[in-house]
Amino acid sequence: MTAQLLIGPLLRRVTGDRATIWVETSEPAQVRVEADGGAAGSAATFCAYGHHYALVVVSGLAPDSSHAYRVTLDDNEVWPAAGSPYPPSVIRTRAAEDAAQPVSLLFGSCRQGSPQDAGRTLPPDALDAYSRRLMAEPEHRPDLLVLLGDQVYADETSHKVRRFLRRHRKAGSDAPSDQVVTFEEYTKLYLESWRDPEVRWLFSTVPSVMIFDDHELIDDWNTSASWRSDMAEQSWWRERIAGGLGSYWVYQHLGNLSPDELAADPLFQKVSAADDATDLLHEFGRSVDEPDSADNTDVPYQWSFALDLGRTRLVVLDNRCNRVLTPGARAMLPAAEWDWFISQAHGDYDHLVVGSSLPWLMPPAIHHLEAWNEAVSESRNPRWAAFGEKLRRVFDLEHWAAFGKSFTALGELFRRLGEGGVGAPGHRVGAGGAYAAPASISVLSGDVHHSYVARADFGHAMATPVMQLTCSPIHNEVPLPLRPLMRVSWLPPVARVVRGLAKSAGVTKPLIRWKRLSDPYFGNAIGTLTLDGRTARARIEGTSKDGHLHEVADNTYRP
Template sequence: MTAQLLIGPVLRRVTGDSATIWVETSAPAQVRVEADSGASGSATTFCAYGHHYALVVVAGLAPDSAQAYTVTLDDRVVWPAAGSPYPPSVIRTRATDDRDQPVSLAFGSCREATHESSRRRLPPDALDAFARRLMAEPMERPDLLVLLGDQVYADETSAKVRRYLKRRRRNGHRGPQDQVVTFEEYTKLYLESWRDPEVRWLFSTVPSVMIFDDHELIDDWNTSASWRADIAQNSWWRERISGGLASYWIYQHLGNLSPDELAADPMFQKVSTAGDATDLMRDFGLRVDDPASAENIDQPYQWSFALDLGRTRLVVLDNRCNRVLTPGARAMLPAAEWDWFLDRAHGDYDHLVVGSSLPWLMPPALHHLEAWNERIAESRHRRTAALGEAMRRAFDMEHWAAFGKSFTALGELFRRLGEGGDGDRVGAGGAYAAPASISVLSGDVHHSYVARADFGHPLATPVMQLTCSPIHNQVPAPMRPLMRFSWSRAVARVARGLAKSAGVAKPALRWKRVAGPYFGNAVGVLRLEGRAATVTIEGTKKDGELFDVASVTYHS
């Protein structure tokens, strides 16, 4: 069988003189990627669940260049496609010494499939609009695209996928009628979403990193220990979590790793050399979901990752899979992963950017309600706890505020960094100057805004919450006034009073919204140059073009 290119090429990490490019093919193949300069790389596809994938490392790229490239399968050129109307796909490298080069990060979250296959009519896709803009203005291409969750929706499927699932269920494949369960069903989500023509071109020419949120698995994924116990009662859940995490590892997580990290990853080495990695991936998906497994007790599989671009450090955190859900000891990250984060949060850089699918700083009224809910859901009184748990699930009360110890610890870390970290386990390796900026990139909440933290005294470093969501989705119109209302100071005071009545301590910081909220589809761009940072959020017009929603500049 002659192999075809199903998805890709997807340009992922560009590190020094090398780049990684991900593809999915229709059959086994030798995949080769060659840049105009002659730099090249090749890999044999690996197989899982009857699907074929390769991650090709292209080495020897010239610094500070933009090189068009081709992809061949068994010596047949399959990219660029014959007659393509789109500009050439390129790999852009930074200078060998890029300390003085600006860094540009595009970001956003929550993207349903295109109009033709969507469950409902949505406003124009911001990622499509962003791609079209870059085709016309190639010098505006960002260094990296940071996708912050809900890249696919396993539990809110399109009409096209629902028709496919209906046929599957009639043929004996168990599971909900309108939700995916198996690895095979997950592949249809990625095929539907990533083959959108403009997005496919964008992925081929702008490096990308990605982290999951809940909808890659199911709404409210890992909201609490009782949620886990309840979901596990479904006969299809084990296959759902196994297929969901295995597909996420292949389609999204692998590309987050640098060539050196790939070479050191034992799971990648096993999968890429196995004749058929199906059993490996099935067992992997179950194992990494189980916090009590022997391999996970001390060191769960780490989905968080970090990278440096010039004088900018990006650390992207897993807000979902490795949560500690033990009542009284709830945490966004387990201890070992928090220690890893602390190590990366300290260092010699100008700008710290933290990727968190869930916003750290929410509308204040919502923050106080979630903090109150966490307290009552852990009440010793069974009825009170049951009410708290029901509210947690009904109103999605599972952000940083609902993991109060983690919220406080993150704020304390940022405060100490902004004052100049002194290194005492808050930063192994000695003292560092305060960064020029700290920015938290987030999505999830289906509206976009910029907020600034206030620690009660001047800090050399501005600490900012930058939330951009959705890329392609929408908030129901009746909900928008309520969400605007949640930013009200008066409502925040009432919610704070409720939290106080339950014994929740007052937060050690305050925060103020400086732009937004905006409720349309949007994409954000954070530009870091010298000691200054500028975030721009652009929404989509009815004709699919972008327009400025907000622009905020901050610096030390």
């Protein structure tokens, strides 16, 4: 049979004169990508669970230019599709010496697949809206799309996916009837979501990186040690882990790696060389779901990653899989991964951007509530601890504030970076051995189904602005009853009351304060962070009923 293009092409990383293109095909094939100007690359597909994938490295791209490209499977051209109404897909490269060239990052999280269920209609998809605008205004093409979690929902499936589950599940299966479990079932989520025509075109022409949040596996994934213990008793959970993490590695994580990182990744080399990588990926998925313990410095697999774009450093953190869940020593990142993060925070750059699926700075009342809950959950009184654990799960109290040591450590790192000076963990060496503070520090987040901009206050003058930029959802919604609660959680009187509750549990006051600079926005939205010289500009745009974008926040900050 002639191979067809099922998903893709996805333009993932563009690094110097090379780019990576990801595809899924219907049959084994030799995939070739040819770009204008003579740049090209090819790769054979690899097979896993009866599905076929390739990651093609295109080499020889000219700097500071746009290259339209074509994809062939066994010499049959499959992209651009015949009769496509969309503009050509292009690979845009940056100038070889691009220190002064601005960087534009598009970001957001929480995107349900576009097909609608009967009786439930979501507001317009922000990625669809952005894609249509980019077709009309290609000169505003961003450098990178940063997707911050919940790219697919394993536990909230569409009617179409649930029909598939009913038809293909074995009789007597005790897996949840409305949730995906196996790798094969996960493929239906990506097929449903990533074949949306406008989004498919956007992915083919704007480079993207991605990190998971909980819904790629299940709501509240790795909330606590007792949560893990309870989930382990479910007969279907180990298969969900194997399928979820295996499919995430194939569909999302592989594209986060540069060509050099791909060449150094042992699993990718094994999978690429195997006749059938099913067993490899199944064992990998099962084995890497082991959160680090307080006394273990090993990381089963590092999902966090970093890259540089001009004078901007982006570090994207795993907030889920490798958490330390040991009571009394909870941490958002294990020791080895935290050390890696610290090493990435050192370097020669102007702007530091940290991708964190969970916001570092939450509405203050919610922050204090989560800090109180962590203290109660670790109470020596078993009844209080059980009560705290129950609340933690019911109300999703598991953001940075619920990992208090990590919250404080991240703030301390930002403080030391922002102060610069001799001995600080800053950046370029200046006169007298001092370090120059970065021009800005921005934390990009999602998860909470509303968007806002907040600025951290460290209690003294500091040149470097430290900002929390939260944009969520891209295509979902927050229940109407929760919106007033989220609004009032920003109010100082409410925050003071909840802070008193946290204080009664022995929680010390945070060393920093933060102020919201934009009103909470509850519609579907997409964010843009533009970094130009020493200036940063953060914009959040929501979707109107007719599917267009409109501005809901615009903040400029600089030293």
